[in-house]
Amino acid sequence: MEAEPKVLYKYRSLYDKNFEYTRCIFTQNTIYFAHPDDFNDPFDCKIPPVENSLRHFITRHQNFGVFSLSENYSNILMWGHYADSHKGICIGFDSEKLRFRFNYEGPCVSGPVQVRYPPDNEYPRWSFFDKVDDAHIETIYFTKAKLWKYEKEWRIILPEQERKLRKIKPKALVSVYLGCQIDKGHRETVIEWCLQRKPRPEIYQMEKHDTSFSLKEIEVLY
Numbered sequence: 001m002e003a004e005p006k007v008l009y010k011y012r013s014l015y016d017k018n019f020e021y022t023r024c025i026f027t028q029n030t031i032y033f034a035h036p037d038d039f040n041d042p043f044d045c046k047i048p049p050v051e052n053s054l055r056h057f058i059t060r061h062q063n064f065g066v067f068s069l070s071e072n073y074s075n076i077l078m079w080g081h082y083a084d085s086h087k088g089i090c091i092g093f094d095s096e097k098l099r100f101r102f103n104y105e106g107p108c109v110s111g112p113v114q115v116r117y118p119p120d121n122e123y124p125r126w127s128f129f130d131k132v133d134d135a136h137i138e139t140i141y142f143t144k145a146k147l148w149k150y151e152k153e154w155r156i157i158l159p160e161q162e163r164k165l166r167k168i169k170p171k172a173l174v175s176v177y178l179g180c181q182i183d184k185g186h187r188e189t190v191i192e193w194c195l196q197r198k199p200r201p202e203i204y205q206m207e208k209h210d211t212s213f214s215l216k217e218i219e220v221l222y
Contacts, residue, residue: 002114004095004111004112004114004154005071005095005154006094006095006096007092007093007094007095007174007175008069008070008071008092008093008095008098008112008154009069009070009071009072009073009090009091009092009093009177010031010067010068010069010070010090010091010093011070011078011079011081011082011083011088011089011090012025012082012083012088012089012090012091013082013083013084013088014084014087014088014089014182014183014186014189014190015084015087015088022088022089023193024165025091025168025173026173026190026193026194026196026197027193027196029167029168029169029170029172029173030165030166030167030168031067031165031166031168032067032164032165033065033066033067033156033157033158033164033165033166034065034066034067034068035063035065035066036064036066036141039066040081041144041145041148043144043145044144045064045066045140045141046140063159064141064157064158064159065157065158065159065164066141066155066156066157067098067155067156067157067158068153068154068155069093069095069112069153069154069155069156070151070152070153070154071152071154072151072152073090073092073175073177073217074177074206074214074215074216074217075150075151075152076213076214076215077150078151079179079180079206079215083179084179085181086179086180086181086182086206087179087181087182087183087186088179088182089176089177089178089179089182089190090176090177090179090206091173091175091176091177092173092174092175092176092177092201092202093168093172093173093174094171094172094173094174095111095112095154097168097169097171097172098111098112098156098168098172099111100156100158100166102158102159110156110157110158111156112154112155112156113138113142113154113155113156113157114142114153114154115142115143115144115148115151115153115154115155116142116143116144117143117144117145117146117148117149118143118146119146121145121146121147124139124140124143141155141157142155170197170198170199171199173197173201174201174202175201175202175203175204176190176194176201176202176203176204177203177204177205177206177217178190178203178204178205178206178220179206180205180206180207180208180215190203191203191220191222194222195222200222202219203219203220203222204217204218204219204220205217205218205219205220
């Protein structure tokens with residue numbers, strides 16, 4: 001397991017219903033914890049084949065919300081998949097400030113955990129004799145198929161009653177990257193959101209690299 005990066009990134013859309021969730025991050029310091037049923041990967045967070053006696057226990061713990069982040073703000077595929085084909089933004093968060101207290105069978109604190117990508121691409125194997133505990137539950141939420149490894153994902157999970165919109169500290173939002181194809185109106189809107197924040201985050205404009213299949217960032221002074 002690698003050390004937690006100082007900054008983790010969230011790719012965001014600025015269109016349709018996603019616009020409001022994105023706006024709330026800036027104007028209300030709230031982030032949304034999605035249910036796994038809304039994910040684009042049908043294998044994600046699904047219960048592996050287990051004995052029926054274990055399935056009941058695991059199902060009881062399955063209604064968690066997930067906030068997904070990445071180590072990388074310049075991944076071309078992620079800009080295409082999660083930020084409206086480079087028309088959206090990528091938000092940088094201070095990972096140390098992404099800690100959430102909640103009660104779930106006792107007081108708990110949830111922070112970013114690195115996602116694992118098994119090299120054999122197999123579901124975790126559990127037997128009838130295994131004692132199902134928190135480690136097994138975490139395996140469900142923090143294990144994905146190896147073809148997703150390029151995302152370099154970290155996740156925060158919260159139980160059903162604690163999830164959906166949660167407050168973050170204003171200082172948690174530290175940087176914003178504007179997509180290389182962002183609409184002029186959206187660009188101005190995001191900069192205005194940043195101007196209203198205290199402290200103000202750093203802003204970068206992403207541009208296509210001149211000589212390679214990659215992106216580069218240019219700081220926006222505002």
